[in-house]
Amino acid sequence: MHVKLDTGMGRLGTREQGEALDVAERVAGLALGLELAGAMTHFATSDDDHEFVTHQLEQFRPFADAVRQIAPGAIVHAANSAAAMEVPASHLDMVRCGIAIYGCDR
Numbered sequence: 001m002h003v004k005l006d007t008g009m010g011r012l013g014t015r016e017q018g019e020a021l022d023v024a025e026r027v028a029g030l031a032l033g034l035e036l037a038g039a040m041t042h043f044a045t046s047d048d049d050h051e052f053v054t055h056q057l058e059q060f061r062p063f064a065d066a067v068r069q070i071a072p073g074a075i076v077h078a079a080n081s082a083a084a085m086e087v088p089a090s091h092l093d094m095v096r097c098g099i100a101i102y103g104c105d106r
Helices: 017-029 050-070 081-086
Strands: 002-004 038-040 075-077
Touching: 002 017, 017 050, 038 050, 050 075
Parallel strands: 002 038, 038 075
Antiparallel strands: none
């Protein structure tokens, strides 16, 4: 399972880092065949507002580090198509290309 921290997109996940960490700890502690495999966020404006992307990364990194403490080896990811092409600092462990797989750059 990948736990999402909403750092500004405004859809899915929680905006409260403590709440997201609580979910991560609960998943890691369950003996139901679930594995805490990663942490994620999603950029709201990576195609045109790199300043906000930087802000979102600053919000996400402490959460990602905390998840890695709970689950060493967890994958952390944030970059969507535009960030994958324009914001190298956002690549982290992987990128999630969406619209780019159809040949669109925005």
